[in-house]
Amino acid sequence: MSYVEIENVTKKFGGKVALDSVSLRITTPSIVGLMGKNGSGKSTLLRHICGLQLPTSGVCRTLGTDTAVLDSPELSRIGIAHQHDSLIGWMSGGRLISYVSGFYATWDTALEERLVKLLEINRDAGVATSSPGNRQKLSLLLAVCHHPTVLLLDEPLSDLDPIARRDVIDVLIEEFQGHDVAIVISSHLLHDLERIAERIVCLDAGRVVADASLDELKEQYGSNLDTMFRRIVGASA
Amino acid sequence: MSREILPANLVVDPNSGVPVFRQIVDQLRFHVASGLLEPGEELPSTRALSQELGVNPMTVSKAFVLLEQERLVERRPGLPLVVRRLGHDAVERERLDLLRTTLEPAVLAARQLGVSATRAAALLRQMLSEANE
Numbered sequence: 001m002s003y004v005e006i007e008n009v010t011k012k013f014g015g016k017v018a019l020d021s022v023s024l025r026i027t028t029p030s031i032v033g034l035m036g037k038n039g040s041g042k043s044t045l046l047r048h049i050c051g052l053q054l055p056t057s058g059v060c061r062t063l064g065t066d067t068a069v070l071d072s073p074e075l076s077r078i079g080i081a082h083q084h085d086s087l088i089g090w091m092s093g094g095r096l097i098s099y100v101s102g103f104y105a106t107w108d109t110a111l112e113e114r115l116v117k118l119l120e121i122n123r124d125a126g127v128a129t130s131s132p133g134n135r136q137k138l139s140l141l142l143a144v145c146h147h148p149t150v151l152l153l154d155e156p157l158s159d160l161d162p163i164a165r166r167d168v169i170d171v172l173i174e175e176f177q178g179h180d181v182a183i184v185i186s187s188h189l190l191h192d193l194e195r196i197a198e199r200i201v202c203l204d205a206g207r208v209v210a211d212a213s214l215d216e217l218k219e220q221y222g223s224n225l226d227t228m229f230r231r232i233v234g235a236s237a
Numbered sequence: 238m239s240r241e242i243l244p245a246n247l248v249v250d251p252n253s254g255v256p257v258f259r260q261i262v263d264q265l266r267f268h269v270a271s272g273l274l275e276p277g278e279e280l281p282s283t284r285a286l287s288q289e290l291g292v293n294p295m296t297v298s299k300a301f302v303l304l305e306q307e308r309l310v311e312r313r314p315g316l317p318l319v320v321r322r323l324g325h326d327a328v329e330r331e332r333l334d335l336l337r338t339t340l341e342p343a344v345l346a347a348r349q350l351g352v353s354a355t356r357a358a359a360l361l362r363q364m365l366s367e368a369n370e
Contacts, residue, residue, distance in 0.1 A: 031293055169291055177284050177294045195251040196293045215256040215299075223254040 002027050002064050003150050003182035004049055009058035011044055011206075018044045019055070020206040026182045031172070033197025033214070034186035035229055040203040042186040043083055046152045049184065050078050062150060076104055079148030081139040083155040083186075087127050093138055094123025097145075104146035115141045118167055132159040140168060144175055151175070153185040157192055165192055172196060190225040200225070204233050246273065249290050257292050261300035262307075269309050269320055270331040276322035280310060 004026040011019040019041050026032060034042050047053040048060050051067035060067045063074045070078075088096055097116075101107040116123065119137040127135065136159045143151060153172075157165045169192060176183060176196075187193045193200075200217055202210035210217070210232045214225070221228045246268060249260045268274040280286075283301060287294040301318060304310045309331075310318045323331070347357040 030295070166291060170288060173287055173291070173294060177287065191252050195291055198293050198295050215258060215296075218254055218256045221254070224252045226252070227254075 001180075002061070003029075004184070005059070005061040005064075006045075006048065007059040009048060009055040009060055011041075011048065011053065012056045017206050019048070021058070022203075022206070022208055024201060024208065024211070026184070029176070029180055029182055030198055031176055031183045031185065031196050032199045032201060033193040034184060034201050034203065035188070035190065035193065035225075036186075036203035037233060041206040042203055043154050044206075045203065046080065046154050046184065046186060049150065049152055050075075050080050076106070076146065077149040078152070079143035079146065079150070080152040081136075081143040081154060081156050083158070085135050085139045087135060087138060087142075089126070089128030091127050092123060093121055093125050093127060093130065093134075096127055096138065097123070097141065100142050101145065106146045108145050108147060111147075112141065112145045115145070115171065118171070119164065133161065133164065136160060137164065137168075140171070144171065147175070147179050147181070149179075149181055151181055151183045153183065155186055155188070157187055157189050165189070169196055190229060194225040202229070202232050209233070247286075247290070249292065251292055257290075257296045258300040258303070261297065262303050265300070265304055266307070266309060266331065267335055269323075270328060270335055274320050276320050278320045279317040280320070282317060 002025070004024060006022055006024040009019055009022045010017065022041070022045065024045075034045065036042050044053060048055060048067065049062050051060075051062070051070040054060070054068050062070060063077060065071075065074050088099070091099065097112060101109070101112065115121070119141065121134065121137055121141065122130075125134070127138070130138070136156060140153070140156055143153065157168060160168060172183060172185075173196060175181065185193065185197065194214060197214055200210065200212065200214050201208060212220075217228055218224075221231060223231075247261065247264050249257050249264075251257055253260070265274065265280075280301070281289070283294050283297045287297045290297070301310070305312055305318070309321060309323075311321045312318055344357075347354075352360075
């Protein structure tokens with residue numbers, strides 16, 4: 001089973017190189033943590049995995065299909081929560097949930113109900129006027145309730161309070177435990193990331209500067225992810 | 238008879254430089270050697286423990302595989318892992334192994350400080366008797 005195959009992908013925006021010869025393969029169910037400084041290419045990489053952006057050169061395949069031609073069979077098995085959400089603002093939370101759920105045959109209403117309770121999502125609140133944290137919870141719910149096989153989370157914890165962050169981590173653990181899924185999660189909150197990520201990919205200026213299991217990295221550096229991050233990114237600068 | 242108490246006795250720090258699976262293995266080994274976990278006692282499931290600790294289930298599963306390889310726990314199809322009954326010698330060896338690991342930094346410190354073996358041993362004996370009082 002191949003969840004994600006990225007081979008030698010370069011992405012240029014005009015003259016700016018956003019991804020520079022990036023390769024990444026995810027072939028087993030796993031939780032992969034993506035770390036890197038601002039502008040290092042994390043979001044661009046996630047958008048490549050779901051076909052929202054296409055490589056300038058190189059090959060990008062998700063669930064075995066070239067991301068340029070991803071269609072319903074694959075897209076219905078991908079979930080993504082964007083860093084800056086593009087939720088439909090004029091809807092209420094509840095209306096948006098029922099709208100999005102209609103696109104997925106595998107939508108799990110029991111899970112939806114549980115997440116609404118756990119994350120204290122107000123179905124009646126307007127999306128546009130909700131706080132960033134509440135929109136982030138909604139994005140997460142919309143990304144996971146169809147039990148995607150590839151789940152992409154771009155900074156899903158950044159606007160949440162510590163209690164909600166732990167709740168979201170518990171949701172991810174449960175989702176990961178029960179299903180055939182590869183989760184790629186980008187985060188600056190390394191304390192949270194190192195609870196759940198078993199593999200760490202570190203980007204710096206569009207290049208992969210580290211890709212190893214978290215346990216290996218810990219035994220190699222003998223430090224937590226925070227210190228490791230400073231050393232890896234510092235060393236490559 | 239898996240006890241609720243177990244996860245409470247298991248404290249992991251995901252933000253330490255020591256891999257979480259190693260923290261779990263070390264603590265469970267200690268609990269088995271000290272008798273806090275008795276033979277026949279069931280361990281929580283991978284799912285329960287990973288949720289309790291808030292860590293990746295793969296991490297817990299890796300720890301359990303290692304404990305199984307060390308023959309401290311026994312896997313039974315479809316049932317929780319159970320603490321094995323170790324022979325008296327095996328328990329004693331395990332205890333001494335753990336104590337040795339704990340004492341290694343002390344030995345290093347004694348050498349660096351130039352404290353003689355006789356004096357270091359006497360200090361240990363004295364501390365042990367103080368702890369017993």
